[in-house]
Amino acid sequence: MKSPRYYRHTKIIATLGPATESREKLEQLIAAGVDILRLNMAHASREWVTNTVSRIREVSRQLERHVAVMMDIKGPEIRTGDVDGLIDLQVGGLIDFHNRHAPPSDDDVLSVSVNYPDLPNDVEVGQVVLVDSGLLRLRIVGKDEHRIRCEVLTPGKLGSRRHINLPGVHVSLPSLTEKDRDDLAAGVEAGIDFVALSFVRQASDVKILRDFLDEMDSDARIISKIEEQAGVRNMREIIRESDAIMVARGDLGIEIEYHQLPLVQAQLVRACQAEGKPVIIATHLLESMVSAPMPTRAEISDISNAVREQADAVMLSGETTTGAYPLESVEVFKSIIQSIEPSVDAELNSCIVLREPKAKMLRSSCTLAQELGNSGIVVFTRSGFLAYVLGALRPRGVPIFAFTDIETVFRQLLLPWGVEPFLMEFSDDPEQTIQDAMAYLKRKNWCDGGNWLVVITNVLVGDKVIDSLQLRQVE
Template identity: 55%
Template sequence: MNPAPASLPKEAYRLTKIIFTLGPASADEKMLEQLILAGVDVCRLNMAHADHAWTRNMIQRVRAVCARTGRHIALLMDVKGPEIRTGDLAAPVELAVDQLIDLLPQPGESEHRILAVSVNYPGLGQDVPVGSTILVDSGLIRLEVVATTPARVRCRVVVAGRLGNRRHINLPGIKVRLPALTAKDRADVALGVAEGIDFFALSFVREADDIDILRRCLTEQGSTARIIAKIEDQSAIANLDEIIAAADAVMVARGDLGIEVPMEELPLIQKRAVDACIRLRKPVIVATHLLESMIQSPVPTRAEVSDIASAVWSTADAIMLSGETTTGRYPLECVQFMKRVAGRIEGSVTKGYNTALPLKTHKDRLLRSAITLAQEIGESGVVVFTRSGLLPQTLSALRATRCPIYAFTDNPHAFRHLLLVWGVEPFLMDFAPQPEETIRGAFAYLLRRGWVQPGDWLVVVTNVLAGEQTIDTIQLRPVE
């Protein structure tokens, strides 16, 4: 097997990974090819807006374009999860301040000419106390609960707006009794497993048990896909450390999260999540509204540029595009702007590494020594060989700047999982029977593809046999 590249030559090296969401604006083969060659690392499929036929077709299309371009990206399926929504109306209704409205979690009729709207969550009447807040349509409409029965939740309109069909409901601070996976989610997961999806993002994770439910579902179907926990409500924030420990990665989904918590808390939560994920050696994604204005505009706002810069400075593993590449007018330009901002910020950071990372084993300390040596040499990098991906993840968690991590693996699953990891350039390559042959093959590939030049020095993390004992080593080797 010739080494399969995940990325472009060294001049395009980027620490922060880019995820784009597939949709009408990006599904065309020509646009897909442009996005892949522009440097996206992961393609997200949002199952809230996709049927199975479209999903299968898109997975095949992405893989075909990857094969044609010779550049491979990972696939992420975003599972819709349990949602609370209003029902259908005969026509949109303009709500007025102080107007009363009844939300009906069970079949019923309006009373005393009060507008009645069905809700798809039967337990709403038991869960929301009088005085609590109900947010509708991304928080554009705010309701205050004034009375409840199991069949009826009477509310007063606090912030008015136009209520349409099937609007999303948020219940800030309320612990709801919804399943982690709906019947639709399980069907979508089965499709994803059959198609070899690399990552599953689970929406509205509230506790670690939600992750365990999806984990069992994947294990039963023989999938090695990684699970990304989406942090979207106050329950997730309260259980953040336990959720991170149970998941393989985390997404700070700032859309619903920004509705559930006061806006001024959002940057603090984002920083807390990023820091915790780095400490626990789990990839973390910053998502939603990074380039929202570019859905219509060919250039971003100054605030959006600063937002991306902040995520890059925090060393989040990945930044994500949603509506910008699904329905936006400028999907390619969005990716290019992300690359420009990330490259500029990363290039401004001096050499260093994460000295606060807990090092639990001697192997951890050896990896720290490897990145310190590479940084002191300058114009160097660390070459590591892995089957599980764990060594590159530890190297990544050290957040060593100006020190590329070249991770070679013979495991296709590990190769694609490493596409999400900060600072790691993964390559898929058969390992030779002799370690020395494998190392030479890796060096030859890096040289052939322009990642290194003759005369460069690389730090190699590998193990050697000393009699019957395997010894971990660091080697300093020239590129010839």
């Protein structure tokens, strides 16, 4: 038997932007091995979504390598309004943030508008306000019904439309904005596979999105982004309600104490693994490669840590939207993953709660495939459930070959750890379906003649359909 070939378990997500949205760059990204392409809707239009998704599908068909599409909706954000140029803020200086109903101020304090009318109602004197990714730190020293007055704690320059963070403050913003609803309508029409919901605070936020997707008859799966303190506090109920989680470390690193970020990341990964839900590590993984051809040593360690924690996927943001080295960033991901994955302990996920007998049978299939060596697991699914559970079990060194005859499920299987999906018609005869799958794997060089595969399938016994775990040798 040949020595085991390397198989990448950790998935790669890349965000599209000016640096990568052309047909040529899309071809290169998809050919390089990106599994999911992210559309950041913070500044995108309906037309851009329609054209971009169409281009992705066309290029995928041409290359015969398909990718999933994730729409990351903007969500409830508080931002400053437009200002002339850059405003220089000095320590001890005062600045007002006012809503659109505010009358003119009767003093000389600088005043800047915000897009959230209820801001004065949600905050208290003494609380800290962070502006522009935390670069500007302010403290609230006064307020009325239309404005808050802040003292500058750290100096800097304030530009237009800068993001405001209110650590620990529960704001009354809706989980879905009108822009989000318009963007989702465009995305559903274009055929998106995943929706990333920003600033998820509680499980009910996810339910609101799911109801909206149901109304539009969309099967898109929901990825909840944890990026504020409320989301961390309510992580378990959010994870249970979601299809996957994104550890959005940009805003999360502002909302919590920076030295706690690695601990919260590890806590979120473990909580997702316990529930059998995929988890994505995102933001600043290769930030230096926006302008540099090589990663820093700290970034290499950061990515290695995500792989060792066995996150399902790692994500590129600015590196592939406006960065000078988008393809090189993907190659760095691949190199680090290939180096680190074989060093990870081969023990199966011991914290997952398997609630159904069939799920417990899947654990046995993972153990068998690992002990066989140079093996794989073949599973047939129309919902994706079995493949998602197999991925959550983390059988290192074992590819999970998931066959489905439903196109949306096929693309959604590109997210979970270790799952390699295939779109294939199922025969009315289960045995024929198994033979077709094994022939497909051999034809596409996923396995060799003589390899043993563990097959999860249904078997008709009399008039009953039973679940079975079979051992098959590739001919």
